[in-house]
Amino acid sequence: MDLKSAAYSPELFAACGQELCTQLETYLAEKHAREGRVTPVLDPPAMIAAAREWMQTTAPTSAEGLPQRWSAMIETMLANAQNLHHPRYIGHQVPAPVPIAGLCDAVGSVTNQPMAVFEMGPWATAVERALVNALGEQLGFTAGSFAGFITHGGSLANFTALLTTRNVALGDAWEDGVDVPSQQSLILTQADAHYSIARAAGMLGLGTRNVVKVGLDDRRRMCPRALRTELEKARDAGRKVIAVCASCCTTPIGAFDPLPAIADQCEEFGVWLHVDAAHGGAACFSGQHAHLVEGIERADSVVWDAHKMLFVPALCAFVFYKNPVHRFEAFRQDAPYLFDPTAPGMAEYDVGLQTVECTKRAAGFGLWGVWSLFGSDLFRTLVEETFALSHQFYDELRDSVDFIPLHEPQCNIVVFRYQPPEWSDVPLEEMGLRQLKLRRALIETGAFYITATKLDGVGALRVTIINPLTTIDDLRGLLDAIRGFAR
Ligand SMILES: Cc1ncc(COP(=O)(O)O)c(C=O)c1O
Numbered sequence: 038m039d040l041k042s043a044a045y046s047p048e049l050f051a052a053c054g055q056e057l058c059t060q061l062e063t064y065l066a067e068k069h070a071r072e073g074r075v076t077p078v079l080d081p082p083a084m085i086a087a088a089r090e091w092m093q094t095t096a097p098t099s100a101e102g103l104p105q106r107w108s109a110m111i112e113t114m115l116a117n118a119q120n121l122h123h124p125r126y127i128g129h130q131v132p133a134p135v136p137i138a139g140l141c142d143a144v145g146s147v148t149n150q151p152m153a154v155f156e157m158g159p160w161a162t163a164v165e166r167a168l169v170n171a172l173g174e175q176l177g178f179t180a181g182s183f184a185g186f187i188t189h190g191g192s193l194a195n196f197t198a199l200l201t202t203r204n205v206a207l208g209d210a211w212e213d214g215v216d217v218p219s220q221q222s223l224i225l226t227q228a229d230a231h232y233s234i235a236r237a238a239g240m241l242g243l244g245t246r247n248v249v250k251v252g253l254d255d256r257r258r259m260c261p262r263a264l265r266t267e268l269e270k271a272r273d274a275g276r277k278v279i280a281v282c283a284s285c286c287t288t289p290i291g292a293f294d295p296l297p298a299i300a301d302q303c304e305e306f307g308v309w310l311h312v313d314a315a316h317g318g319a320a321c322f323s324g325q326h327a328h329l330v331e332g333i334e335r336a337d338s339v340v341w342d343a344h345k346m347l348f349v350p351a352l353c354a355f356v357f358y359k360n361p362v363h364r365f366e367a368f369r370q371d372a373p374y375l376f377d378p379t380a381p382g383m384a385e386y387d388v389g390l391q392t393v394e395c396t397k398r399a400a401g402f403g404l405w406g407v408w409s410l411f412g413s414d415l416f417r418t419l420v421e422e423t424f425a426l427s428h429q430f431y432d433e434l435r436d437s438v439d440f441i442p443l444h445e446p447q448c449n450i451v452v453f454r455y456q457p458p459e460w461s462d463v464p465l466e467e468m469g470l471r472q473l474k475l476r477r478a479l480i481e482t483g484a485f486y487i488t489a490t491k492l493d494g495v496g497a498l499r500v501t502i503i504n505p506l507t508t509i510d511d512l513r514g515l516l517d518a519i520r521g522f523a524r
Pocket residue numbers: 130189190191192193195231233284285286287288313314315316342352354
């Protein structure tokens with residue numbers, strides 16, 4: 038068989054697919070059994086060199102040997118992966134995804150359903166619209182009277198929503214550019230908001246200096262009293278507030294801003310409310326935790342990442358607009374070769390009009406597949422179990438003599454320090470540095486993967502319990518491992 042025929046051969050594809058599934062089955066079983074390292078040895082130059090070595094400089098002359106080569110390639114990929122399916126992966130806000138979601142994504146990849154116009158990804162568009170409707174209703178928006186779409190990640194989602202409010206607030210900024218004198222327009226957010234908010238302000242020409250950080254309460258949530266002060270200050274100075282950006286929840290400690298009080302003030306001052314619910318939006322699936330996002334249905338725009346707490350592979354981020362008219366405010370462009378005037382009704386389904394992307398991956402297949410196969414109650418279970426385990430971990434930290442939790446968790450993010458009695462005289466800065474060193478030592482062993490953060494400038498350890506197979510014994514093992522290193 039010549040190489041072109043081999044590249045498009047259904048038989049070779051099937052053989053490679055079966056080999057892939059066999060290897061992934063073994064991989065998942067091993068990780069679930071806690072075998073091997075969580076994080077591979079992190080040597081970027083060696084990895085890059087090894088990857089380059091695989092890329093054949095002399096083309097093979099026949100298809101012979103391709104299945105064996107494929108098998109070895111998969112082994113290499115799995116051996117060098119970060120292992121989110123290992124229950125001792127307790128790191129960033131990136132889940133051990135429901136594996137079958139990856140198979141659903143594969144359907145989109147193999148058939149290639151790029152979506153800018155409905156015609157190029159009809160089922161992908163239908164799936165996206167169905168998910169937008171179902172998730173938006175779950176958030177509390179009124180069925181049939183809101184809009185939304187999927188985009189490539191929470192950062193791009195925040196950017197697109199803030200571009201929309203900038204265009205709405207500043208009239209002709211899309212056409213004329215942002216020519217307001219510096220210091221004129223503001224975005225109000227809170228100190229722990231994700232950096233993509235400030236980055237969006239920079240990209241939108243509003244200026245990162247014009248992102249004002251509203252004061253926090255004692256649980257690091259936006260303080261409504263401080264928000265009122267900033268809104269009054271802006272009004273008195275004649276400065277336009279483009280948006281109040283609330284977090285549900287914040288990245289460092291998972292704090293949920295009090296939406297009802299914030300929404301009241303946004304209504305009173307006539308300001309756009311944007312809620313970054315990239316991580317915490319999923320709380321609305323749980324009767325027990327939905328109160329955390331109470332009031333989210335009053336937001337003008339909401340961002341929610343399914344590739345966080347809905348346990349699907351990256352990237353699958355949603356943007357919602359309470360007022361469906363706003364979906365066409367971000368981009369006021371014509372692309373005549375895409376949008377056919379002979380079928381004007383169809384443009385409603387051409388998502389390219391609403392997104393930064395033109396060609397867009399069929400990013401909804403994984404979530405749609407999991408939801409359709411297992412039902413949405415799975416999301417409730419995953420949210421409730423990971424939140425409950427996080428609280429149990431917090432209790433263990435609080436009851437220990439050598440660890441201190443730095444907050445009571447509202448979700449599945451817990452920040453803490455190792456601080457045994459004999460370190461009581463260690464200055465705070467050095468205490469923070471020791472936490473970072475402990476983390477580095479820990480992840481280099483491959484036994485656990487956790488993250489670090491800084492609270493008020495001082496280093497701390499941080500876990501996100503986002504692998505549903507993690508147990509309290511894994512977390513106790515983590516504490517013992519930290520103790521061992523500290524000694
Ligand atoms: C609150 C919040 N917003 C936005 C983002 C950015 O999302 P993404 O990584 O999908 O761009 C994150 C990422 O952790 C986040 O925690």
